[in-house]
Amino acid sequence: MDIRAPLYARVEEALLARIRSDYRPGQLLPTQRELAREYGASLITIKRALSEIGRRGFLQSTRGRGTVVTRPVVSDDRSEVSSWTDAMTGLGREPRTVSSSVQVRVPSREQARLLGLRARERAVRLERLRTLDGRPFCLMANELPWRLVPDLAEHGLPEESLYAWLRKQHHLVPHRADEEVAARPPLPREQNFLGADVPIVLVVRRHTRLADGRPLEIAEMVADARHYRYRVEVSKKP
Numbered sequence: 001m002d003i004r005a006p007l008y009a010r011v012e013e014a015l016l017a018r019i020r021s022d023y024r025p026g027q028l029l030p031t032q033r034e035l036a037r038e039y040g041a042s043l044i045t046i047k048r049a050l051s052e053i054g055r056r057g058f059l060q061s062t063r064g065r066g067t068v069v070t071r072p073v074v075s076d077d078r079s080e081v082s083s084w085t086d087a088m089t090g091l092g093r094e095p096r097t098v099s100s101s102v103q104v105r106v107p108s109r110e111q112a113r114l115l116g117l118r119a120r121e122r123a124v125r126l127e128r129l130r131t132l133d134g135r136p137f138c139l140m141a142n143e144l145p146w147r148l149v150p151d152l153a154e155h156g157l158p159e160e161s162l163y164a165w166l167r168k169q170h171h172l173v174p175h176r177a178d179e180e181v182a183a184r185p186p187l188p189r190e191q192n193f194l195g196a197d198v199p200i201v202l203v204v205r206r207h208t209r210l211a212d213g214r215p216l217e218i219a220e221m222v223a224d225a226r227h228y229r230y231r232v233e234v235s236k237k238p
Contacts, residue, residue, distance in 0.1 A: 011039050012049040019058055019069055020133055029059070029067040071135070071227050081174045081208065083163035084140070084221060088132060095137075095160060099129040104146055104153045114207055115145050116215040122146040124153045126162070129193050136193050138223040144216060148172065166216075175211040179204060179232070183225055190222055200225040 015035070029035070029050075036046045050067060053059045060070045088095040103125045107115065115123055128140045142162055146153060149170060159165050166172040186194065186201045194201070202225040208216045 007041060008045045008048040008052070011041055011045060012052050014039070015049055016053050016056075016058060019053070020135075023069040025069055025071045027069045028065070029069065031066065081177050083161050084130075084138070085161040086163065094133050096131045096134075097128045097157075097160060098131055098136075100156060101127050102153055102156050103127075107143060111143060111218060114215060114218050115143065117145060124149055126152065126157060128157075136195065138221050138228070139190055139193060140219070140221050142217050142219045148216070172210060172216060174208045174216055177206050177208040179206050181205075181230055186222075194222075194224050198224045198226075202228050202230065204230055 019029075023029070030038070032043055032046050032050070035041075035050075036043050039046065041049075050059060050061075054061065054067075058070060060068050062068055085095050104122050105125060106112075106120055107117070107123045107125075111123070112119075112121065117123065123143050124146050126140075126142045126144075129136070130138050130140055132138075144152070149166070149172075151169070157165060163174060166174075182203045182205075183200050184203060186198050190201055191198055201222050204221045204223075206217070206219040206221075208219065210216050
């Protein structure tokens with residue numbers, strides 16, 4: 001922590017780190033006076049730090065109850081083809097893969113059509129469980145033609161961003177994508193990871209192509225609909 005930063009900023013970062021590691025949504029923080037004693041700061045400093053944390057979506061003050069820990073809604077704004085990892089990193093968040101698996105298979109007829117595969121041609125399916133700021137956030141599945149990424153099947157994904165790896169390792173750059181967003185009840189596996197209390201999940205499906213029109217991938221991301229907002233910028237063609 002930068003000791004040159006104002007005291008309220010130092011208290012804010014220390015308290016936010018504690019909230020992320022020790023508290024779950026719905027739990028109460030200690031009172032402002034208790035926090036002031038704990039951090040050796042004035043009530044004014046504590047109030048300002050709490051206000052800033054609340055502005056970032058991690059706290060909500062409720063009259064008669066106190067300061068409640070909340071989980072901020074992630075607003076994923078898209079105006080170009082980019083990976084979820086890069087989008088979250090750009091927001092100052094910390095995406096991580098906690099579990100992944102890779103499978104080589106012959107996809108369904110519809111999936112093969114979307115990927116531009118011939119009969120019985122294989123694809124590589126990458127499935128990942130992802131956290132954001134240390135908390136379970138989404139399940140991801142990416143399916144790509146095996147002939148484009150044979151090493152993915154053998155070694156797995158060595159970094160967080162699939163698109164960054166595709167660009168560096170194979171000079172494959174996504175150029176355009178068709179997307180579909182839907183809401184539905186979670187499947188048992190999704191509830192096991194995201195939480196048993198999740199009522200509805202948001203499902204984002206993507207079909208991505210390269211600049212020359214070749215299919216690159218079909219992908220699906222599943223996240224708790226209460227905490228994820230997906231926005232797309234649209235404009236009129238000239």
